[in-house]
Amino acid sequence: MQYIALPDDKTRRLSFYLAMEEYVARRLNTDDDLFFMWQVKPTVIFGRNQLIEAEVNLEFCRERGIETYRRKSGGGCVYADMSNIMFSYITRDEQVNFTFNRYINMIALMLCKLGIDAKTSGRNDILIRGARNEEQEDWRKVSGNAFYHIPGHSIVHGTMLYDTCMENMVGAITPSDAKLVSKGVKSVRQHIALLKDHIGLSIGEFKSFVRRNLCNREIVLNADDIAAIGEIEREYLSEEFIYGRNPAYTTVRRRRIEGVGELEVRMEVKGNTIRSLNLMGDYFLVGDLDNAILKPLRGTTLNRESLEKVLPDRLDDTILNLRRDDFIGLLIS
Numbered sequence: 001m002q003y004i005a006l007p008d009d010k011t012r013r014l015s016f017y018l019a020m021e022e023y024v025a026r027r028l029n030t031d032d033d034l035f036f037m038w039q040v041k042p043t044v045i046f047g048r049n050q051l052i053e054a055e056v057n058l059e060f061c062r063e064r065g066i067e068t069y070r071r072k073s074g075g076g077c078v079y080a081d082m083s084n085i086m087f088s089y090i091t092r093d094e095q096v097n098f099t100f101n102r103y104i105n106m107i108a109l110m111l112c113k114l115g116i117d118a119k120t121s122g123r124n125d126i127l128i129r130g131a132r133n134e135e136q137e138d139w140r141k142v143s144g145n146a147f148y149h150i151p152g153h154s155i156v157h158g159t160m161l162y163d164t165c166m167e168n169m170v171g172a173i174t175p176s177d178a179k180l181v182s183k184g185v186k187s188v189r190q191h192i193a194l195l196k197d198h199i200g201l202s203i204g205e206f207k208s209f210v211r212r213n214l215c216n217r218e219i220v221l222n223a224d225d226i227a228a229i230g231e232i233e234r235e236y237l238s239e240e241f242i243y244g245r246n247p248a249y250t251t252v253r254r255r256r257i258e259g260v261g262e263l264e265v266r267m268e269v270k271g272n273t274i275r276s277l278n279l280m281g282d283y284f285l286v287g288d289l290d291n292a293i294l295k296p297l298r299g300t301t302l303n304r305e306s307l308e309k310v311l312p313d314r315l316d317d318t319i320l321n322l323r324r325d326d327f328i329g330l331l332i333s
Helices: 014-027 058-064 096-112 166-171 178-189 203-214 223-237 239-243 289-297 304-310 324-332
Strands: 002-005 034-038 043-046 067-070 078-080 085-091 118-121 125-132 137-150 153-160 217-220 251-257 261-270 273-281
Touching (some): 014 034, 014 067, 014 085, 014 137, 014 223, 034 203, 058 067, 058 166, 085 096, 085 203, 096 118, 096 125, 096 137, 096 153, 118 137, 166 178, 223 239, 251 324, 273 289, 289 304
Parallel strands (some): 002 217, 043 067
Antiparallel strands (some): 043 078, 118 125, 125 137, 137 153, 251 261, 261 273
């Protein structure tokens, strides 16, 4: 695997690194898998299909100088700062689900080489083991990951919690009342692990270890590459991309589906017919949402028989782990 290096040590905004992933996938002519690490000033990044006002405490972020960006992958809201590390992995393998599982297992194995008990869990997490007692083992989240596909490539990116500002992490996505933030910090701290508590390496030493263990060659980008990345970045900075467009809707259906995530369907329904709809949430896309699910539903009567006729038998080809019966149950609930 080749490491993608920048020609300088500047700290750039998060949107640059998202654009860099796309540039590397679309423009670098290599069959090798590619990888790079990055860090940002305090930032919240939310998923492709999430509503910013529902996920991000914008007032808290403005008060603390925390930037906010949308990414093109699914999944939930994430806080990042200079005390944790972001990983980006790009491969020509187009089997997104397989690629994603291969990547998170590769990162878990890399942590095991440091003497850490690590394993993958759920849809997208890497856990490490803390204290053990007679009743249960204490596994805590150290990394969350997300993925998306562009023609010819799959892109996976994720966090590695070396350390972080817990107050910012909690306050950026919850009410800013001091008491609520305090309670939230204590609650979240019981479920996440900070890597610094489990290894004797500084953050710089850990990054060097990751690079040595995952990569055997290097590509250094030049000034022309940086300029081209800046052009791609413009989309990530547009208000339309960050805030999205919310069409009129008359009906909302919301449910958490095990193994899939939070789903929220917003529909404009007239005479029991679906006129328009959008699907929000922290789910992971592995196919073409619009053509496979949304377009067939427009103009369809909102009852089980009609929905079964227009929806494909396999929805997990489009949304990870989603079964058709569960989705229809959500629509008509």
